[in-house]
Amino acid sequence: MEEKIGELWHRLITRLAQDRYPEAAVRLTDLNHTLGILFRAFGGDGGLRVEAAGATEHNARRGMLQRIAGSATKTELAWRDEHALRLPEVIDLFPQGSLNRDLYFWLAALAACDRGESRPWLEKNQQLSKLALERYPGMQARYRRLRNAHLAQRPDPETLKQDEAQQEEAIRRALIDPGTVARLPVASHAPWPVPLWLHPSPPGLVHGSDTPDQENESGGESKAVNDGRSRRGERTEMADGDGGLITIRMENILSWGEFAKVDRGAEENEDLDQAMEAAEQMEQFSVTRDGKSVASKLKFDLDLPSEACDDEIVQEGMLLPEWDWKHQVMQEAHCRIMTLQTGDAPAIELPVHLTKTAKQLRAQFQQLMPARVWLHGQADGSEIDMEAYLRFSAERKSGHLATGDNLYRDLRTGARDLSCLLMADLSLSTDSWIDNHHRVIDVIRDSLYLFAESLSATGDRFGLYGFSSRKRDPVRVHQIKAFDESYSAKSRGKIQAIKPGYYTRMGAAIRYAHQLLNKQPAQRRLLLLLSDGKPNDLDKYEGRYGVEDTRQAVREARNSGIQPFCVTIDEKGNDYLPYLFGSGGYVVIHKPQELPRKLPLLYARLTRE
Structure with missing residues (x-):
């Protein structure tokens, strides 16, 4: 009975705290191709692909119902890195589907203006917004609708503490008139996320090699986790010991997945499906090198053809x-x-x-072969070249020295x-x-x-x-x-x-x-x-x-x-x-x-x- 009541209570509080509109949701998969074309047409980097962005924590002040429900701790914002333009997997911020769709287009235009300069978040997004509105006048009406709808959803400055209210007022002025706010006031909490702007601190991506010469030696087929989302990453040192799990309190077992060994290069886990499931649930990966020889390397080397069996x-x-x-x-x-x-x-x-x-x-x-053509003035050939012969005869009768070396023509195939x-x-x-x-x-x-x-x-x-x-x-x-x-x-x-x-x-x-x-x-x-x-x-x-x-x-x-x-x-x-x-x-x-x-x-x- 307690479990049933708890489940009903959770559903009720979650529904009351809900500030999204799933019935008007627009998904990235439906617009991926269109957004890629639009981003490149706007002048964005043609080498970037369009991918889904992972949700990140925002640390802004939440409402009472949201704190009770434990919701609204993360948000999906857009950003671009050296590999991809990363947009929210789904946008359901507004009750109108057309607005959610327009937000995808606006973010693509905003990211197309980004050239990777390192500037403060507020200054950078104001400059990008101003530049996008100047370059693409057709986006101005879309931006006004998005801005007005978003301002209606943001916290009322009058309900906030003084420092937070000043911060919120600055963001509102920056949205209304980009480029007019010089700095973001300091407050006790982070500002409420601005989905019309790029991410203030995009998650860092961890790559497999520290240096260009440190190359992966494994040749096995790796079953990579690829659910279309980006995650935070950190590099850490390999833990000592045999990696076994020792617990004193039973509730610690619930956190074992955060430390699962998901080895991209070795794949020596006994249960790969279980390891993949653990990886999909992680929001942050810790990556390290253990430098140990693994069976997959030996297997790949054995698969290489020997000199006797290889091609010449x-x-x-x-x-x-x-x-x-x-x-x-x-x-x-x-x-x-x-x-x-x-x-x-x-x-x-x-x-x-x-x-x-x-x-x-x-x-x-x-039929693509060139037609056969007559070659004139040849030293030998199948027929006499009458034009060359008449010219030769006329020159001789006029007393000029003439040679009869090229008096033939021949029918040959062109090339x-x-x-x-x-x-x-x-x-x-x-x-x-x-x-x-x-x-x-x-x-x-x-x-x-x-x-x-x-x-x-x-x-x-x-x-x-x-x-x-x-x-x-x-x-x-x-x-x-x-x-x-x-x-x-x-x-x-x-x-x-x-x-x-x-x-x-x-x-x-x-x-x-x-x-x-x-x-x-x-x-x-x-x-x-x-x-x-x-x-x-x-x-x-x-x-x-x-x-x-x-x-x-x-x-x-x-x-x-x-x-x-x-x-x-x-x-x-x-x-x-x-x-x-x-x-x-x-x-x-x-x-x-x-x-x-x-x-x-x-x-x-x-x-x-």
Whole structure:
């Protein structure tokens, strides 16, 4: 009976203390794509993704009912860091859904004006608000509605103590007329949160490496906690002892989850689901290094192919630079390229299930071949060049010395001054299944078959390569067909032999392709990148670092006259590829099964323009 009454009392007090409007809630998942486009259109950093922000404590004075209910201790505010624009997962502050939706748009505009300057919270948000209203006049009406609705919800200064009232009055003036308040008065409590502004003290994110050279040595598949929320983090020292749990008071057991070992690199917990559940409930992570050898490292090393079982090394030791976006410097000789090729791949015929499609594509691509043209003034040929002969006769009769060396013409086939290199992503993710019958690597293999069959019909010079990496040394590049090789049954055998590799150091692969294409004499050079995901690797290359390095590599290729173009089957490709390759430099294939047929046709469109 006591438990039932307590439950009813809790529900009643929680409902009375409720200051939200869940019936008018707007969720970030419904606007994520729109907000990403809007943020970039406003001039925001194109390398940032849009993610949900975690709730943080605000330490402001709460009402009596809220204190009794134990609610309203945390709030979700927006902020941006080097990786993402973080917005509230749900906004239900206002009774009108349109206002909650407008708040998302206003926060995106506000964050687009933020360039990361370190200034006091009140001053910074006033300047950002003023700048956003000046830059985007269409937001002024939205801001006025949001401001008026929020001011009606804020505490009445007359009900507050003097110091808190002065603080509240300053915030109200700053909201009404941004830029007019110089400083925030000091009070005994923190001010009530301002959801129309960016976070006063965003949670710090803890990364896995202390220094660029301290790289994660684990190669096991880590089951990372990713619920779309950001959490506070701190770095601490590894506790002494065996890590066992010793309790005297039984209620201490309730807090064990705050100290659960959630090892991102080792995954040696016996119950991973239990560890993940504990991690999801944490609001703050404590991260440390224990430096102990773990089984997953040994397992990864055993999975590496031995020299006897690996592909033949064609070239080893090529060093390429890499862009460090944090320090805005190019790190020279940072990545080592290892070029390999399959030595024992048997020559094979085209797979039967592709023969019909290949025949159709060859017929279409033969139309891309330049028309046969007459070459005049040749030393030899199939016919006499009448114009050259008449000119020769006239010169002789007029007494001029004339030679009859170039009196023929010949009908010959023209040639397209074009070279294309296709670089296929052979990372570990290509081992995943599209359906119950095909893996991603199978689709890539079929795409290479049909691409090569189609281009061989045009006579265009082309090369086929694949790549994967295990950190910056080595980046493995698989040579399937070089430019100076003819496409043959041996080439098909090498395509059949490709298999999933490791990770995706995309910038190094683009720079390697850049060097190969620069050696080609063609006037037009096309780089096709075939991928199934974002740039990533075991070390710091994961995240923004890899994205920025890839973008820099694409820019370098374009500056040298190469045309880079990305073809991806990643459903989220539209979120990051415009930043990497530009709005017209990529295409997303939403049905991976269609990639083998669409890739040659895409090449035909690119080279016809």
